[in-house]
Amino acid sequence: MCILKTIVSKPKLAVLALIAAVGSISLSSVSFFDINKNLDIFGTLYKELNTLYVDTLDHEQLITAGITSMLDQIDPYTNYISEDDADDYRIQTTGKYAGIGALIGTRDNYVIITEPYEGFPAAKSGLQAGDKIIEINGKSVRAYKTDDVSKLLKGTPGSEVTLKIKRLNAEGKEDELPIKLQREEIKIRNVPYYGIVEDSIAYIRLSNFTMRAGQEVHNALQTMENSKDLKGIVLDLRGNPGGLLDEAINTANVFVNRNTEIVSVKGRLKEDSYTRRTTGDAVNTKLPMVVLANGNSASAAEIVAGSMQDLDRAVIVGQRTFGKGLVQTTKPLPYNAKIKITTAKYYIPSGRCIQAINYAERDSTGRVTRLPDSLRTAFKTKSGRVVYDGAGIEPDVITEPEKIHSLTITLYARNYIFDYATLYKATHSTISPAVKFSLTDAEYNDFVKWVANKEYKYTTQSEKILDDLKTASEKEHYFKNIQVEFDSLRQQIIHDKKQDLYKQKEQIKMFLEEEIASRYYLNSGRAEVQCRYDNDLKEAIKLLSEPARMNKILNK
Numbered sequence: 184m185c186i187l188k189t190i191v192s193k194p195k196l197a198v199l200a201l202i203a204a205v206g207s208i209s210l211s212s213v214s215f216f217d218i219n220k221n222l223d224i225f226g227t228l229y230k231e232l233n234t235l236y237v238d239t240l241d242h243e244q245l246i247t248a249g250i251t252s253m254l255d256q257i258d259p260y261t262n263y264i265s266e267d268d269a270d271d272y273r274i275q276t277t278g279k280y281a282g283i284g285a286l287i288g289t290r291d292n293y294v295i296i297t298e299p300y301e302g303f304p305a306a307k308s309g310l311q312a313g314d315k316i317i318e319i320n321g322k323s324v325r326a327y328k329t330d331d332v333s334k335l336l337k338g339t340p341g342s343e344v345t346l347k348i349k350r351l352n353a354e355g356k357e358d359e360l361p362i363k364l365q366r367e368e369i370k371i372r373n374v375p376y377y378g379i380v381e382d383s384i385a386y387i388r389l390s391n392f393t394m395r396a397g398q399e400v401h402n403a404l405q406t407m408e409n410s411k412d413l414k415g416i417v418l419d420l421r422g423n424p425g426g427l428l429d430e431a432i433n434t435a436n437v438f439v440n441r442n443t444e445i446v447s448v449k450g451r452l453k454e455d456s457y458t459r460r461t462t463g464d465a466v467n468t469k470l471p472m473v474v475l476a477n478g479n480s481a482s483a484a485e486i487v488a489g490s491m492q493d494l495d496r497a498v499i500v501g502q503r504t505f506g507k508g509l510v511q512t513t514k515p516l517p518y519n520a521k522i523k524i525t526t527a528k529y530y531i532p533s534g535r536c537i538q539a540i541n542y543a544e545r546d547s548t549g550r551v552t553r554l555p556d557s558l559r560t561a562f563k564t565k566s567g568r569v570v571y572d573g574a575g576i577e578p579d580v581i582t583e584p585e586k587i588h589s590l591t592i593t594l595y596a597r598n599y600i601f602d603y604a605t606l607y608k609a610t611h612s613t614i615s616p617a618v619k620f621s622l623t624d625a626e627y628n629d630f631v632k633w634v635a636n637k638e639y640k641y642t643t644q645s646e647k648i649l650d651d652l653k654t655a656s657e658k659e660h661y662f663k664n665i666q667v668e669f670d671s672l673r674q675q676i677i678h679d680k681k682q683d684l685y686k687q688k689e690q691i692k693m694f695l696e697e698e699i700a701s702r703y704y705l706n707s708g709r710a711e712v713q714c715r716y717d718n719d720l721k722e723a724i725k726l727l728s729e730p731a732r733m734n735k736i737l738n739k
Contacts, residue, residue, distance in 0.1 A: 225249075258525055258542040260511050266519040276427065278371040278393030282337040283344065283364050285310060287329055290598060293317070293349075294324060294332040297601075300371070301705040304364040311350065312702055313605030317359070318347035340368045351609040370395070373430075376710035377403035381724050383414040385470075388710060389434065392426025392483040397433020404437060404466045415727035416472040417720065418487075421501060425482025428459070428510065428529075435490050436461035438497070440468055445490045448510055450527030455512065471733050472497035473723040476576060477584065481505035485537055486529060489576045493532040495566045495737045499578040500723050506539025506553070506575035533562040535572035566738040579736050580726065582719050588687045590680075593641040595694060599634055604698035606633070617700040617708035618715070622692055630695060631684050643683075649673055 233240060250263050264272050274280045284303025285296050293315040299305035316324055319335045327335075336344065343365050349357040373396035377387045385407040387400055400418070407413060416438070425431075428446070435445045439461060447458040474497045476488045485504050491497035510527040530536050539553045559571040571577060594600050614620050622630075642650075653669065656662040662669070684691065693716045700708035714720055726733060 258509070260507075260509055260523070261525050262523045263516075264513075264521040264523060269519060269521065272521070274371075276393060278373065278391065278395070279368060280337060281340045281366055281368050282333075283308075283310075283366060284369045285336075287316070287332060287336075289329055290315070290601075292326070294327060294329055296348075298701070299705065300369065301707060303369055304367055306705060308362050308364045310346075310348070310362060310364075311608065313351065313601070313608070315349040315357075316346055317349055320345055338366050340366055342366050351605055353610050355606075355609075372399065374399040374403050375706050377407065378711070378714075379407055379411055379413075380417075380714055380720070383411065384417060384724055384727060385413050385415070386417045386419065386714065386720070388419040389484075390423055392423070392430040392434070394427065394430065396426065396430035397436060400434050401437050401466055408467065413467075413470055415724075416467070416470050416497075417475060417723045417727070418472065418491075418497070419475045419720070420480045420484040420488055421475050421477040421719070422479045423481070423484035424479065425484050425507065428483060428486070431483035431486040432459050432461060433463075434487050436463050437466045438468060438472060438491065439494060440465055443494065444532055446486050446532075447530045448527045449530065450510070452526070455510075455526045468496075471727050471730065473726055474499050475501050475719050475723060476504050476578060477502045477719075478505055478575075480576075481507040482509075485576055486531060489531040489535075489537055492570065492576060492579070493535075493562075493564050495564050495568070495739070498580060498726060498733060498736050499576060500580045500726065501578050501582055501719055502584055503577050503581075504537070504575035506537055506573075508536045508538030533564055533570055535560070535562040535570065537572060537575050539574045564738075568738045580722065582722055585718065588683075588690060589641045589643055590683050590687050591690050591694060593639050594634070594691065597637070597639050599637055599639070600691075600694050600698050603630055603633060603695065604702055607699050608702040614699065614703050617704045617711040620696060620700050620708075620712065622696055622699075627688060627692055627695075630691075631681065634684070635681065646673075 229245075233242075254261050254263060270280075283305045284300040285305035286298040286300075287294055288297040289295070295316065296305065296310050296312055296314040298312055299310050316332060318324060319332070324332055324335070338344065343363060346362045346364070348360050348362055350360055352358050371391070371393065373389060373391045373393055375388055375390050377385070380386045385404055387403050389396065389400060404416065418438075428448075432445050435443075439445075441461055441464060443461045445459055445461060447456075449456045472491070474488045474491050476484070476499055480488060480501075481504065485507065488499055488504060492499050508528050508530075509525045510529055511523045512526040513521050513523045516522055528536050528538055540551050541554065542551055544551070554573040556571075556574065559573045561569050561571055564570055649669075649672065653662060656665060656669075693712070697709045697712045700712045702708075704711070
């Protein structure tokens, strides 16, 4: 069950193969005549189009459009995976590839390193975020796209690749440096960070459910248990899009006993209906536990969060989850292609399905809508708490998502925070440990001076509302009556860049500290700074320090 969507490109399915496939279609609930009729129409139509159309047709492009449009009518998760996309799909599900271990992006017409992965060749060789790649194995890649550079960086484990990079120095100039690396099998970590917070709370950030996710969570908790007397566990599933069903079971197994039902799957076919239980020994079933979740926690992440809630094993803190209760199965197609098909719905231990959208039912315009709260059905957890189906996992403790100011978003999107971190690293050889690192007021003032000369525009929420008011009042012919008051109000709320940089100092400073810490301590440093500012995590820690409140929520 993989939620990651794959882009359709260059399908190699012949129309005749489509028609011939009718013979193998299950006819238990569909009409052979309807299928045959429509495929016959399609085949004849395409034949006439190919024979009579005035210009030469791009057959792959046309069939691509046909497949894309057909699958778009079903749901967002049923996807065609071409031979060209098969490798990307494999990486998405296994978390493995052979290369140097770094994220890359574009900046000023260069492909740059945006994040070296801890423990892999890029980081071990000294590559840094902000390095511009100008040559690979002696060949200029100045005008290359990221996909082209990515292909050149990948290769057989053990093979060598030589880069020439440009790196900013303390004088503000760029040095050209050769970097030689030996490719390795890269295993993208499902647990990018774990650590003990507030002296005794085990914090585990789980970002994906590719192969080994459960084992990584198991190892992280075991390591922390062996080093410290723990008082609680926080499992962070925020932003986790899901992945493999097996890994959801394995992850839940870390916290509940063997032979505990985690999920049941129900599909049209018998082989697509089954119940999954834990099969191994847990690491810890007793420590109080909080699961952090939000609107971007989906699929396998919701199985883990939902099962922990239904079994009363953990308190869920955060915002309502995405609401994806669908299971996908991948099947092979001719010419090394695949199709990922929604084959079932899943039900967590209380018996509820948390799917928020019924893609089989659409309104008169063809749009799908989320299930209204009034139509949700009540279920009960192990201890008798009432929970509901149909719209994701509702947290036991609801928090407000952090609101990011439009100025901060603009600075981030324009890469000014990234670029300033690159400059900071070039002019500061060391910083304090990430858990203690903080920009001084003088350093923040330096950033304000640096960014003052940059070009950027943003609109505050107040300005947007005022613009909407003007548009509406003009349409209704009221604007002339309120123009004096309107102009006066606009003058009062119109933003001043420098003033806003200080009004939003704490938020901008947080993003700067994260980015700068990552230049010295990689992703671990970024995570340690994030934990310091994380209001949801603070709420989880507070909750774990209040056993009576925890027990009341869990109905114990």
